[in-house]
Amino acid sequence: MATLKELSLREEKFVSGHRLCPGCGAGVVARLVMQSIEKPVLVGAATGCLEVSSTIFPYSSWNTPFIHSAFENVSATLSGVDAAYQSLKKQGKYDKELVFVAFGGDGGTYDIGFQSLSGAAERGHKILYVCYNNQAYMNTGVQRSSATPMAASTSTSPSGKKSTGKIQWPKPLTEIMAAHDIPYVANTIPGRWNDLTKKVEKAITYDGFTFINVLTPCRLGWPHDPKLAMEITRLAAETCFWPLYEVEEGTYKLNYNPRDKKKPIIEWLKLQNRFAHLLKPENKALVDEIQSVVDSRWEALLKKCGL
Amino acid sequence: MPATRVAKTANEAFAEAMRQINPDVVAAYPITPATEIVQLFSQFVAEGKVKTEYVTVESEHSAMSACIGASAAGARTLTGTSSQGLAYMWEMLYIASGLRLPIVMGVVNRALSAPINIHCDHSDTMGARDSGWIQIFSENVQEGYDNFIQAMRIAEHPDVNLPVMVTTDGFILSHCLEGMDLSADSDVTNFIGEPPVRTTLLNSEKPLTLGAIDLQDYYFEHRRQIAEAMKRSLNVIPVIGKEYGETFGREYGFFEEYRLDDAEIAIVLLGSTVGTAKDVVDQMRASGKKVGLLKLRVYRPFPFDALKSALSHLKVIGVVERSDGLNASFGPLYPEICATLYGTSSQPKILNYIYGLGGREVKEQDIEDIFVNLISARDTEVKSLLTYIGVRE
Numbered sequence: 001m002a003t004l005k006e007l008s009l010r011e012e013k014f015v016s017g018h019r020l021c022p023g024c025g026a027g028v029v030a031r032l033v034m035q036s037i038e039k040p041v042l043v044g045a046a047t048g049c050l051e052v053s054s055t056i057f058p059y060s061s062w063n064t065p066f067i068h069s070a071f072e073n074v075s076a077t078l079s080g081v082d083a084a085y086q087s088l089k090k091q092g093k094y095d096k097e098l099v100f101v102a103f104g105g106d107g108g109t110y111d112i113g114f115q116s117l118s119g120a121a122e123r124g125h126k127i128l129y130v131c132y133n134n135q136a137y138m139n140t141g142v143q144r145s146s147a148t149p150m151a152a153s154t155s156t157s158p159s160g161k162k163s164t165g166k167i168q169w170p171k172p173l174t175e176i177m178a179a180h181d182i183p184y185v186a187n188t189i190p191g192r193w194n195d196l197t198k199k200v201e202k203a204i205t206y207d208g209f210t211f212i213n214v215l216t217p218c219r220l221g222w223p224h225d226p227k228l229a230m231e232i233t234r235l236a237a238e239t240c241f242w243p244l245y246e247v248e249e250g251t252y253k254l255n256y257n258p259r260d261k262k263k264p265i266i267e268w269l270k271l272q273n274r275f276a277h278l279l280k281p282e283n284k285a286l287v288d289e290i291q292s293v294v295d296s297r298w299e300a301l302l303k304k305c306g307l
Numbered sequence: 308m309p310a311t312r313v314a315k316t317a318n319e320a321f322a323e324a325m326r327q328i329n330p331d332v333v334a335a336y337p338i339t340p341a342t343e344i345v346q347l348f349s350q351f352v353a354e355g356k357v358k359t360e361y362v363t364v365e366s367e368h369s370a371m372s373a374c375i376g377a378s379a380a381g382a383r384t385l386t387g388t389s390s391q392g393l394a395y396m397w398e399m400l401y402i403a404s405g406l407r408l409p410i411v412m413g414v415v416n417r418a419l420s421a422p423i424n425i426h427c428d429h430s431d432t433m434g435a436r437d438s439g440w441i442q443i444f445s446e447n448v449q450e451g452y453d454n455f456i457q458a459m460r461i462a463e464h465p466d467v468n469l470p471v472m473v474t475t476d477g478f479i480l481s482h483c484l485e486g487m488d489l490s491a492d493s494d495v496t497n498f499i500g501e502p503p504v505r506t507t508l509l510n511s512e513k514p515l516t517l518g519a520i521d522l523q524d525y526y527f528e529h530r531r532q533i534a535e536a537m538k539r540s541l542n543v544i545p546v547i548g549k550e551y552g553e554t555f556g557r558e559y560g561f562f563e564e565y566r567l568d569d570a571e572i573a574i575v576l577l578g579s580t581v582g583t584a585k586d587v588v589d590q591m592r593a594s595g596k597k598v599g600l601l602k603l604r605v606y607r608p609f610p611f612d613a614l615k616s617a618l619s620h621l622k623v624i625g626v627v628e629r630s631d632g633l634n635a636s637f638g639p640l641y642p643e644i645c646a647t648l649y650g651t652s653s654q655p656k657i658l659n660y661i662y663g664l665g666g667r668e669v670k671e672q673d674i675e676d677i678f679v680n681l682i683s684a685r686d687t688e689v690k691s692l693l694t695y696i697g698v699r700e
Contacts, residue, residue: 040511044376052520060516065508068518069375069402076369079362080334080376080384081508087331087360087382094509116372119365 001198007035011063018054018061023226025216025233026050028190029132030103036200040064041099044078046108047071049139050132065098072112074102075120075129082125099204100126106133106147110173121180121209128203129211131173134218142221146171149241150293151286152274154221159277164286169293177211178247184210186246188255190217191233195244195255202248215242222272232271239268240298245305252304262298265291308491310555315487317451317480321387321413321473322347324455326357327495328411331382334362334373339425340477341389341415367392371399371410378408379517381507383459386410389477390417390431397435403470404439404533406517409462409502410470412440413455416578416629417477418665426666427477429577429630432606433639439533441471441540442607444577446563448485451475453557454604456490459499460547466539468505476579478666490555498554537608544605561610563602564617566592570599572681573618575644576627577603580662580669584627587674598678603640611647618644619651623681627674627696629663637693656684662696673697 013034020027026049034041042065045051051068054061069077078100088094104113109131120127136154137143144157150169153159157166178185183206186199196214203210215236219226236242237256244256266287269275278287315323321344325333333352335345352361362377364370367388378384388396393414403410414432418424432442441461445451451473458471475481490498508515521529545560552558563581566588567573576584581602591598601617618624628638636642641659648655660677663669673696680694 042508042511055516055519057519057521057525060519062516063514065511065514066516066518067376067379067508069372069406070398073369073372073399076364076372077376079364079369080332080373080378080382081380082376083332083334083360083362083373084377084380084382084384085509087358087377088380088509090360091331091358096509096511098509098511115365116369119369122365123363 001194001201002036004193007197010035010038013041013062013064014054015061015063017059019056020049020053021219023219023229024049025134025190025218025229026132028230029130029214029216032190032193032196033101033130033200034064036197037099037101037204039097039099041101042081044068044074044081044100044102046074046104046113048105048108050103050105052139071108073116074104074108074113075116075127078102078127079120079123079125082127100128102127102129104129104131105138106131106135107137107145109133110147110171111145118180121177121182121211124208126207127209128200129209131211131213132216133213134216134221135170136221138218138221147173151278151290153277154274164277164283165274174213181250182209182211183249184246186212187242188212188244189215189233189237189242191230192237192244192256199246222274224272228271235263235268235271239263239265239294241265241268241294243298243301245301254302254305254307257307265294308494310488310490313487313489314484315448315489316482316484317445317448317475318343318415318482319347320448320452320487321455321475322351323489324452325385326351327490327492328383328385328456328459328499329357329496330359330385332360332362332374332377332384333386334364334370334377335386336364336367336370336388336392338367338389338392340417340481341387341392341413343481344387344413367395368399371396371403374410375399375403375406375408378410379406379508381505381509383502384410385412387413389415390419393431393435394419400435400438400440407468407533407536408470409468411455411458411462412470412472414472414474415477415481416474424665425477427479427629428664428666429628432472432474433630435472436607436639439469439537440607441469443471443473443605444603445473445475445480446579446581446602448480449487449557451480452487452489453551453555453559456495456498457547457551457559461540461544463502464543465503467536467543469533469536469540474578479579494554498551541608541610559604561605561613562617563604565600565602567599567601567617569597571597571622572678572685573599573601573621574625574627574677574681575601575603575618575640577606578629580627580629583669583671584674587671587678591675591678596678596682609643614644614647615651618648618655619653621655623656623658623685625658625660625677625681627660627662627677631661631664656689658684658689659693660696661693667697669697
């Protein structure tokens, strides 16, 4: 794996000047993913925070070929680019090696982009799909998505006198992608750059569709103190809310096990205003319920990893 | 080389044109009555008759998305669809033209749901009339084939760089065998030539950001450029139509005038009904009626000036449409023909007829009734500008 020093010496493919918020996780994720790939990269992006903030005409933060067409179709758009690349290569009209990377937020991945994602995975295009998952429609103002955690207050699942925020648990997308029998699927966080870099390096070695789900903090939507952005993602792993694991050719592997240092879920919840209502005494039962589901899912994951 | 006389359906003719164009990429999804086009084409891929990468996408939305990706990467890219499939592509149609991608698509015209119906009318492509795509209609199988080949040249012309849809009437043309001249493969190859050099995505040394966000400061200028490209296509289309005529013996313009020169009464229409209407014109001419017709081939760009000179001498015009605007006024073509003739000193009377929705049959008698109606309108006051033909009221 590349060292931090090596990563820092590589030419930047996602450069400064973009207009993401201070403390936004998406820019960190994009830069880390791009720095982790040494070969030339072609990027596709779904409509979302990362795309609108990094390509305000006539400027672009992408020091590499970049295409955006719409919200729900980055997988299909890159499928087409891949088809062109394969066709022109076979005809001897193009001879360079390119790595294809798709970036989509959770809305463009879990929800509106799910059909396109599933189709491209089934067809097996050689694309690394990175979901920068900030767990709601942040670009349009924090509406709930199918990635939003249970009990999170969003602008369309607000907490109130008769509501404790979102009712449903999120769609288990990492598992759903693993069930597509694609060669590589992983969960990671930007707060552990080496975990993220290693996973990107691994994913692009496979000749097929690969998927990395990156829990990505949003200081406006979660909201949290911007300086805690990376720390908060580490807490998600330490509480086992967001386990770091990978599924490589069907084999599950845990990449981080807090063992007896596993922190209670309240440590993760209490730093984010979207869960502020959970700190009220009357909602303690809900926190206990969240803890119990996190625990049972963690146990189930340990079993899948043979632990 | 001489052409071969063959019997083909319009779907087969589209597939043959696609094989002869030999595109780099096709991305498509099945839909009645267009399915056969991509089914036949995938067989060409399976037999190694084409060099194409064929992307079997999971929806029409993804079909157009993949075509956009492929074309942006520099591939010559084709697809085909119909009706609901075209409707599902809607969002992406605007992006294909907005990114100035020369994609060619065969569209088999079919009614839109609800109620669900698989037969012909023009509602599907009429709905896409403002999407920045060039639209070319076909009267018969031969024209479908000829239009498809010309479409590739039009789309890729450096003055244009816009996507083109070529239409045929569902089942009436898509599934009916007609005699046609199939050009030699090498002649088609020569006619379309190598694609002109475009700036594309695959160049990692000079990276391109495609699909950037324009705010109030640039969007208008970029949309204006699309409007200009569409305008420039007015100069390109007839030149390519003429060159096609010189090469293959069948020349094309924006429209065909049939016994129109000395006509006083005429109808304007699109697609396969033109064949039926030409017979009616002949019969009525034989009995001394000064009638004619104008077959509109190129609907987008709308050939405003050319239409004005072709129609302004008429006394009465019937705009006969296979689609309804559902707007409490007229079909989509009628107001455009009225606008074309606005301010001409002759000021013909213009009436609107809507027929054939959902594949409802149109007979010679129906067309004759329209002409009789138009003739009587010449000297009498018109009570209703819109008449529905062949519907149970």
